Amino acid sequence: MNRIQKALGQNKKLLSLYFTAGYPAINDTMSILTQLQDSGVDMVEIGLPFSDPLADGPTIQASSTAALHNGMTTALLFEQLKDVRETIHIPLILMGYFNPMLQYGVEKFCAKCQEIGIDGIIMPDLPLAEYEADYKAIFEKHGLINVFLITPQTSDERIQQIDAASDGFIYMVSSASTTGAQSGFSNSTSDYFERIASMHLKSEQIVGFGISNEETFKAATKHQKGAIIGSAFIKHITENGTNSVAEFVKTIR
Amino acid sequence: MKETSIDSRLRGNENESYQANERGYYGDFGGAFIPEMLYPNVEELRSQYIQIMQEPSFQEEFKQLLKDYVGRPTPLYYAARFSKKYGTKIYLKREDLCHTGAHKVNNTIGQILMAKRLGKNRIIAETGAGQHGVATATVCALMGLECIVYMGAIDIERQAPNVARMKMLSATVRPAMSGSRTLKDATNEAIRDWINNPVDTHYIIGSVVGPHPYPDMVARFQSVISEETKKQLLEKEGRENPDYVVACVGGGSNAAGLYYHYLDEPEVGIIAVEAAGKGIDSGESAATSALGREGIIHGSKTLLMQTEDGQITEPYSISAGLDYPGVGPMHAHLFRSGRGEFISVNDADAMTAGLELSKLEGIIPAIETSHALAIFETRKFKKDDVVVINLSGRGDKDLNTFIEYFNL
Numbered sequence: 001m002n003r004i005q006k007a008l009g010q011n012k013k014l015l016s017l018y019f020t021a022g023y024p025a026i027n028d029t030m031s032i033l034t035q036l037q038d039s040g041v042d043m044v045e046i047g048l049p050f051s052d053p054l055a056d057g058p059t060i061q062a063s064s065t066a067a068l069h070n071g072m073t074t075a076l077l078f079e080q081l082k083d084v085r086e087t088i089h090i091p092l093i094l095m096g097y098f099n100p101m102l103q104y105g106v107e108k109f110c111a112k113c114q115e116i117g118i119d120g121i122i123m124p125d126l127p128l129a130e131y132e133a134d135y136k137a138i139f140e141k142h143g144l145i146n147v148f149l150i151t152p153q154t155s156d157e158r159i160q161q162i163d164a165a166s167d168g169f170i171y172m173v174s175s176a177s178t179t180g181a182q183s184g185f186s187n188s189t190s191d192y193f194e195r196i197a198s199m200h201l202k203s204e205q206i207v208g209f210g211i212s213n214e215e216t217f218k219a220a221t222k223h224q225k226g227a228i229i230g231s232a233f234i235k236h237i238t239e240n241g242t243n244s245v246a247e248f249v250k251t252i253r
Numbered sequence: 254m255k256e257t258s259i260d261s262r263l264r265g266n267e268n269e270s271y272q273a274n275e276r277g278y279y280g281d282f283g284g285a286f287i288p289e290m291l292y293p294n295v296e297e298l299r300s301q302y303i304q305i306m307q308e309p310s311f312q313e314e315f316k317q318l319l320k321d322y323v324g325r326p327t328p329l330y331y332a333a334r335f336s337k338k339y340g341t342k343i344y345l346k347r348e349d350l351c352h353t354g355a356h357k358v359n360n361t362i363g364q365i366l367m368a369k370r371l372g373k374n375r376i377i378a379e380t381g382a383g384q385h386g387v388a389t390a391t392v393c394a395l396m397g398l399e400c401i402v403y404m405g406a407i408d409i410e411r412q413a414p415n416v417a418r419m420k421m422l423s424a425t426v427r428p429a430m431s432g433s434r435t436l437k438d439a440t441n442e443a444i445r446d447w448i449n450n451p452v453d454t455h456y457i458i459g460s461v462v463g464p465h466p467y468p469d470m471v472a473r474f475q476s477v478i479s480e481e482t483k484k485q486l487l488e489k490e491g492r493e494n495p496d497y498v499v500a501c502v503g504g505g506s507n508a509a510g511l512y513y514h515y516l517d518e519p520e521v522g523i524i525a526v527e528a529a530g531k532g533i534d535s536g537e538s539a540a541t542s543a544l545g546r547e548g549i550i551h552g553s554k555t556l557l558m559q560t561e562d563g564q565i566t567e568p569y570s571i572s573a574g575l576d577y578p579g580v581g582p583m584h585a586h587l588f589r590s591g592r593g594e595f596i597s598v599n600d601a602d603a604m605t606a607g608l609e610l611s612k613l614e615g616i617i618p619a620i621e622t623s624h625a626l627a628i629f630e631t632r633k634f635k636k637d638d639v640v641v642i643n644l645s646g647r648g649d650k651d652l653n654t655f656i657e658y659f660n661l
Binding site: 050051052053054055057058061065068073074075097098099100101102103104124125126127130148149150151153154155158173176177178181 | 437564
């Protein structure tokens, strides 16, 4: 069983954090991962920076630009992670955009992920149809779980299709927005959380976008299995330095 | 200037269509690589665009506006002195005479009618030099719809007159502050706006780029160019098909319009002219076919300029309308299949050709268009060849560049 599936089987709400590899400094990756695990975080999304991150707001854009400026590449990230499983045991998901993966070679990329011990992939701009037609077999061969997104605008029919195609969790985008755009949840967001919960999908859902503190974490995990924090965490380490990871996690739960 | 070595008589596979298939693919290129947040918007458009475009009331309104508002049909003009100089028969398709000064308005008229039928009341667009922004602001003023144009902060500084035009037309111009702060970043910002406003907003993309159905939809709106060319050439030459159609390619919308009805006519040679900037190997170029590799930009699989690691790089051309790091998927397929002949022209040769057309024909072309005019110095044609060039825009917007370049 994949580490993601194991984590989803635990009887607790999951806290997952996103950070951009190569930010703030090029060699921060292992230090941030270690601190996240030591702080009790349940899962991590490691962001592979891209020059044109369409789904991201200003905070993650800026961290990606800085990471690329620092010299981060796909090959370098794999090199930094080569011994990650000697010390890190929580599920690791690579999150990025499809073009760098395509240039590295999808087969080679997936093989490398398997070798390192990466459990899943989130590629927002690799849609369901393209994935199923051309890449599903490769992901599965290397034991990688692909995570799909849904939004408040996603139709029930499509949610069912995405649920059927998911082996791990569904990434529930909390509102129609890019990352880091919202400062709290509205009534319609709560309705959306309830609506999806009442669909009784086979896949657990983890909420992302708009979670920044204890209050929003609790709201997001009332009906769903867990929540992902990205922009708020990046802001925190930008302002407080990379040794302040535990301090941030404590403010969430 | 560089010329591809393919035999111009070998024009692809006769059984193959060069139009988009149902999934929006031109050969290996196209598709819709979009985040799920955009799926409902793009799917709504994809599932309805052909049906809406084929409605008689849509066709009637579109044609009426093209005639009465844009000023179509644009003339097909036989450039006698220019032809004489280069020893072949050169016709200019005068898109520069369209309202707002370029072909861009054909697409924005079509898309604003599409937006209205989809019930959208807020329009967003990206722009580089400002031509598409002006064309979008124009049709929004015409229809009384809210208009927000994203423009790179650097381009806002460089293209002040077009920024002022958009403001006069009551559009809001928002600076794109991310990345290199030019066209590619303005496009990113427009896409982000659409993600944040998924219900009431239509995104008017300015070229044959972006996720399916945009490349095909924009090409269909621009196809009026070749539709008219066929009729006009029949009157003038007694045949619908020229020997060659020539257009400059940035994203490629004016080219797609001129090629459209000739794509599957193998006797018509297709010539695409890209901007080599300071030279293909100078590191400052926008010649995507020569420098690009297959990848994904703005939701489309196409040829694009990128690093080995897959990061999209910043192109350069003296013409702001050609410095896009990708190319529409139709053109990527024309290149890879050999159906199209791709030539790149550097800044200096383009500027010289623009000045030359001004002197020989009394027509001051846009610098984008000037690239297409420059091929005759090296690409030779037979005396009785009929060559149609898309004179895609007028040079008024480029006067400052011409003044500085030639010390006028």
